[in-house]
Amino acid sequence: MDASDLCAVLAPSDESGPVARWRAQARELLAQLGLPGNQDEHWRRADLRFLAGATRGAFGAAPARAPGGVEATPGLARLHAHTHLCFDGGRFAPAPSRLGGDDAVCAGRLGAATSPDGPGLPGLAPHRGLAGDLRLALLGRAAGADGAQMLVLRGRTPRRPLVLEHIGSRTGAATACVSHRLCLEPGASAILVEFHDDRSEPDFTLLSELSIELGTSSRLLHLRLVAPTHRAHLVDTLQVEIGRDAEYVERSLIAPAGVLRSTQAVRLAGDGSRAALHAGAFAGLGSDLDLRLLAEHEADATRSEQTVQVLAARARATVDSEVMVPPGRRRVVSRQSLRAVLLEPGCDVALRPRLAIRSDDVDSRHGATTAALAQDQLFYLRSRGLDLAQARRMLVAAQLRQAFPETGDEALDALVRSLLQGALDRALGEPGGGAP
Numbered sequence: 459m460d461a462s463d464l465c466a467v468l469a470p471s472d473e474s475g476p477v478a479r480w481r482a483q484a485r486e487l488l489a490q491l492g493l494p495g496n497q498d499e500h501w502r503r504a505d506l507r508f509l510a511g512a513t514r515g516a517f518g519a520a521p522a523r524a525p526g527g528v529e530a531t532p533g534l535a536r537l538h539a540h541t542h543l544c545f546d547g548g549r550f551a552p553a554p555s556r557l558g559g560d561d562a563v564c565a566g567r568l569g570a571a572t573s574p575d576g577p578g579l580p581g582l583a584p585h586r587g588l589a590g591d592l593r594l595a596l597l598g599r600a601a602g603a604d605g606a607q608m609l610v611l612r613g614r615t616p617r618r619p620l621v622l623e624h625i626g627s628r629t630g631a632a633t634a635c636v637s638h639r640l641c642l643e644p645g646a647s648a649i650l651v652e653f654h655d656d657r658s659e660p661d662f663t664l665l666s667e668l669s670i671e672l673g674t675s676s677r678l679l680h681l682r683l684v685a686p687t688h689r690a691h692l693v694d695t696l697q698v699e700i701g702r703d704a705e706y707v708e709r710s711l712i713a714p715a716g717v718l719r720s721t722q723a724v725r726l727a728g729d730g731s732r733a734a735l736h737a738g739a740f741a742g743l744g745s746d747l748d749l750r751l752l753a754e755h756e757a758d759a760t761r762s763e764q765t766v767q768v769l770a771a772r773a774r775a776t777v778d779s780e781v782m783v784p785p786g787r788r789r790v791v792s793r794q795s796l797r798a799v800l801l802e803p804g805c806d807v808a809l810r811p812r813l814a815i816r817s818d819d820v821d822s823r824h825g826a827t828t829a830a831l832a833q834d835q836l837f838y839l840r841s842r843g844l845d846l847a848q849a850r851r852m853l854v855a856a857q858l859r860q861a862f863p864e865t866g867d868e869a870l871d872a873l874v875r876s877l878l879q880g881a882l883d884r885a886l887g888e889p890g891g892g893a894p
Contacts, residue, residue, distance in 0.1 A: 477568065484599035491593055500591045503776045503808065504748045505717050508633050508663040508691050530554035531655050531685075533873040534621055539651075541565045542621040543606040548634030548664060550604045551625065562614035562646075568605030568637060591750065592721060595637075595695035598665040602635040612673075613645035619681075619870060624654045626662055626690050633663040633691075644673035644701070651870065654684045654692060654714075663691035670697065672704040674728065679865070682710040683873075684718065686740070686880040694720040702728030702757070709862055711874065712747065713740040713881035719748040726753065726760040734763040738858045740881045741773035741805070751779045753792065761791040767857055768798040770805040771886075780812040781824075787817045794824035799831060799854070801886065850886055 493509065494501040530544055540559035544551040550567050557565050608620060622638060642648060652668065672678055684692065692714060700706050712718060724733045733753060741747045753762035764779045781792045796809040809826040831853055839849035858878060864871050 481600050481602070484596045488593060488596040488600055491596070493597070494591065494593050498591070500750055500778060503774070504719050505691070505746055508665075508693065530623060531625075531653060533869075533876060534623055534651070534653055536869045537619055537621060537651065537867075537873070538869070539618045539621040541608065541616065541618075542623065543567075543608075543638075544623040544625060545604065545606070545636055546625045547632075547662070548602065548604065548636040548666075550606075554623070554625075560616050560618065562611055562616045563620065563648075564609040564611070565620075566607055568607050568639065592695055592697065592723060594665060594693055594719075594721070595667045595697065598635040598667045598695065599637050600635075601665070602637045602667070605637040605639070607638070608640045610640075610642045610646040610648045610676075612643040614643075615647045616649075619649040619651045619867065622650065622652045622668070624652075624664060624666060626655070626664060633665060635665040637667040637669070639669045639671075640678075641671045642673055642676040642678055642704075645675050646673065647677040649679045649865065649867070649870075650681070651873075652680065652682045654694075661690070663693065665693045667695045668697070670699070670706070672698070672700045672706055672731075674701045675703045676701065677705045678707070680706065680708045681865075681870070681874070682708060682712075683877055684710075684712045684714050685877060686713040686715060686742075686884045689714070689716045691717045692719075694718070696720070696722040698722075698724045698733070700724065700726050700728060700731040700733055703730040704728060705732045706734070708733075708735045708737075710735075710737040710739075711862065711877055711881065712737060712749070713742075713877070713884065714745060714747070715742065715884070716744075717746040719750075721750045721752075723752045724754070724762065725756055726762060727756050729757045730759045731757060732761045735765070736763075736860075737766045738862070738878075738881075739766065739768045739775065739777075740884065741768060741770040741775040741807075742884045743772045745773040745775075747773070747775040749775075749777045749779075751777070753781050755781070755783045755787055755790045755792070758787055759789040760787075763793045765793075765795045766797070766809075768796075768807060768809075769801055769854060770798060770807050771801040772804045774806040776808045776810070778810045778812070779824075780814065781822065782814045783817050783820050783822075785816045788819040790817065790820045790822075792820070792822045792824075794826075796826040798828040799857070800828065801831070801850075801854075847886070851882060854882060854886065 541563050542556040544554040698706050739747055751764050766777050768775050777796050779794050783790050794811045796811055798807045811824040811826050836849050862874055
């Protein structure tokens with residue numbers, strides 16, 4: 459099935475309003491661009507078998523809910539967020555969600571928009587094209603049934619983190635889609651916690667998209683957490699546009715037990731804008747990770763950082779990191795650091811840093827290394843009385859602390875420590891051992 463046939467299947471007959479126009483626009487562009495395939499450079503190692511669900515009528519389907527509905531993840535509930543939007547299998551879950559209580563934020567459902575700009579919410583932004591090969595984001599927009607819109611008002615800072623939670627309590631073979639949008643007006647700042655927990659069958663797929671826009675001098679700390687229990691397929695697209703003197707910091711913990719493809723495209727659109735992407739990825743037994751990172755420097759005096767740590771144990775992992783600087787840009791700084799630690803033999807890991815620099819006034823550095831845990835460091839720790847398991851855990855935890863410094867929010871820091879411990883347990887194949 460090609461993209462045109464798929465778009466015909468996905469086209470609803472009874473929709474109207476801004477969301478319908480948004481989806482129609484996505485279908486039109488997707489039909490022109492076509493679906494990704496394993497012959498495409500950026501999708502060569504990706505697992506695209508979930509696309510076959512469209513031919514079985516399972517694409518965009520909404521399988522029956524688990525009996526008794528869903529509940530929020532306990533660690534997220536302890537954050538006491540005033541803005542907590544929960545989606546179960548791509549559908550809005552009202553019971554664990556919470557809206558209101560913070561006048562710095564306007565939030566609501568994408569599917570509830572009644573005008574192009576919605577009631578006090580950001581409008582539906584058009585897709586920006588092929589930056590980072592975002593065709594699956596178009597597919598998600600064309601088929602998505604719901605999503606969240608959040609707006610942080612000019613010069614304001616929410617009192618608590620914003621929470622966007624995905625739960626997979628579905629069963630059976632299906633592919634669900636959901637699209638979200640977050641906008642920070644000029645001078646605003648916020649913390650966004652994006653959490654993926656999975657309680658579904660391994661043959662369930664979630665196609666998720668998040669679009670973020672940062673206004674002038676705004677700042678966002680974005681924590682992206684994929685729980686170690688995530689067994690299903692997760693196909694994730696992140697788009698970030700950063701305005702003048704704004705800053706975006708992302709810290710990702712990716713530890714699925716199944717298949718994950720994450721495409722993250724950051725566009726530094728304003729002079730003096732900054733972006734930092736730090737990720738810790740765990741590829742345990744049976745996992746298949748595919749990370750695609752892109753930083754586009756479209757303005758002067760911009761800075762980007764991409765730091766990825768991959769821990770692999772009898773699994774497959776790919777990290778494709780790219781920096782693009784068009785002609786005429788000045789005072790651009792970019793840093794790339796990709797590192798893979800092979801915890802066991804039999805890993806299939808590919809690290810691919812890329813540079814597409816067409817300007818002279820650029821300070822760019824990049825590096826990629828793949829190695830086992832340092833034997834001399836293991837020997838040193840064991841000579842101080844630690845056993846092998848404790849020494850391995852201490853070395854791995856020390857590397858990950860750099861990507862996840864304390865935020866100062868006690869509940870949030872406790873959640874991250876808990877997930878790190880679970881990911882370490884799974885990656886190292888040994889329970890307990892204390893929090894990293």
